[in-house]
């Protein structure tokens with residue numbers, strides 16, 4: 001007897017869908033999911049192992065449901081990075097900022113409600129909306145990937161979203177939004193405005209974090225992750241900063257004990273070693289700026305980037321270019337508007353290999 005998805009009472013809107021994710025291929029140079037290329041040092045590895053062992057001694061017990069010690073550490077880190085005082089009850093943590101975002105949609109989206117973003121942007125946003133039965137509306141960005149404010153205002157006016165999602169720096173374009181534009185959206189939006197700063201630590205000098213807007217904006221939420229700059233993608237730790245009321249709302253929908261004792265303990269070690277784990281950020285920013293300049297010098301377009309990746313193109317057949325690079329051992333991402341490709345910033349050697357391979361592919 002055949003038993004496939006068709007025989008199951010799968011929700012109608014999930015029929016024909018496939019799970020999200022870039023190909024996980026075993027390739028020498030992996031520049032496709034915006035990871036930090038540097039693994040932790042043996043010293044940090046040993047501290048993480050010791051903290052995991054410590055947590056293991058009480059694994060018969062449930063972890064701290066409210067992750068208070070970890071949230072206090074995160075609040076201290078954000079206070080230092082963003083220059084605003086944040087209290088532990090203005091910070092919330094979960095298994096990656098993907099879970100944070102889902103919790104936000106669970107709390108503020110739902111049937112009869114609308115979430116809005118401006119494309120091209122992070123391709124997971126429509127999935128959070130779908131999974132929470134929230135109507136999804138994608139406005140558009142301008143040709144240079146900045147926000148088109150008059151258009152954005154029109155979309156907000158027409159759709160009255162309970163949630164607006166703004167990635168800044170944006171994925172896959174790398175574009176950061178000026179604070180004045182975020183303020184304008186917060187003023188115009190009837191609901192919650194989420195600024196996804198997954199790449200916040202990579203912003204260029206003079207580009208500011210939306211954290212500084214929090215004291216005056218009770219409906220603003222800033223999300224961050226340890227997956228990118230922190231070189232902690234495998235640790236699965238994302239977090240948000242917002243008003244106490246937003247944190248209270250998210251706590252209503254979170255699953256009990258969602259963040260394991262091991263996750264909490266290990267993330268605290270990573271935060272205690274922030275200086276070391278973040279040490280490569282300046283180097284990666286410089287390598288990013290060099291990559292943008294090089295791509296332009298060979299006649300390609302490259303979007304200005306405040307993140308650890310660059311969107312470049314355009315190619316009449318981008319898949320052929322992606323495949324040509326893969327054939328040479330370089331895995332990048334086929335994403336973004338037609339004709340564009342995205343490369344994550346790796347080590348200097350990896351970027352040299354990328355440049356050599358791309359020159360070959362372009363003939």
Ligand SMILES: *Cc1c(COP(=O)(O)O)cnc(C)c1O
Pocket residue numbers: 034095096097098099122167170171196198224225226227228233237238
């Ligand atoms: C990588 C990324 C995230 C982070 O995902 P995690 O679940 O924290 O690993 C969030 N938003 C954007 C735009 C991203 O690119």
